[in-house]
Amino acid sequence: MKILIQKQQTEQQRIVINQIHDFNNKVLKGFNKFNDTLQKLIKDNQNWVEKKWSELEKKWKKKMEYTMQLLKKKKINGSSLLKMSKKDLMDIFETFSHACLIHDSLVQLCKKYPVDVIIFDNDVSQEGIPKKYLCPLPHSIMNDPVIALNQIIYDRSSIMNRYQEISNYSSLMTDGTLELYPDYALQQDIQNFLKNSK
Structure with a gap:
């Protein structure tokens, strides 16, 4: 009788261990699938960011070239730029938003990189x-x-x-x-x- 009970208990333990093993395998397979999907999404996201960044760089380069040409044409250097107000910049640049952007950028640069070095x-x-x-x-x-x-x-x-x-x-x-x-x-x-x- 004892041997029969031990065999039943051993069989039940074996069944439970097999169930746990099967569950672990399902979890690992699910994780691998999730990991593959995540890696693909990360790669797609990096490609998208690189594409958008490249587009932004091209636009920024054009704006900077235009601004540099305008500064050379008006014979404006760095020290005179720092002394200019928004109104002065508005007289030089065509649009108010462009002037404000340049003025605010200069102010931010001065705050970020103070001269006390x-x-x-x-x-x-x-x-x-x-x-x-x-x-x-x-x-x-x-x-x-x-x-x-x-x-x-x-x-x-x-x-x-x-x-x-x-x-x-x-x-x-x-x-x-x-x-x-x-x-x-x-x-x-x-x-x-x-x-x-x-």
Whole structure:
């Protein structure tokens, strides 16, 4: 009797295991189908974006060529553009919306790239480097920015070699060890800045 019950239980377990196995296979097949569909949609979307971007670039290039010709014809340079009001631009350009767009773009550029930068001649020649990218010890651009316990960001090699130059440098340490935390976001910003400056 016991053997019969064990056989029935074993058979039921085998049936359940087979059902789970079949279900897992269906899920995997469904996932593969979903993944294939998703990859196709991603590729189609990328192609669509590239096509639209190409069209936009062509339109933008034509508008820029027209604007450059107009600026040359009117003998307008960058410094005079910055001093112009919307009304001045409206006198030069034919449509109000075009004038407003150019004025607003110039204002946005001035806000995005303020002139309060330091000129640095080492790796990036004649480019303005934002102060936040410079290590306060050697005043050079940081390769590996780290945050010290005093909440100041230094280049790792500079702080490790010159931390004793900082007043109250013992506050940067825990149990005699210099505590530094990587600032990956700033490191990425600096790398992007350097890449775009070349």
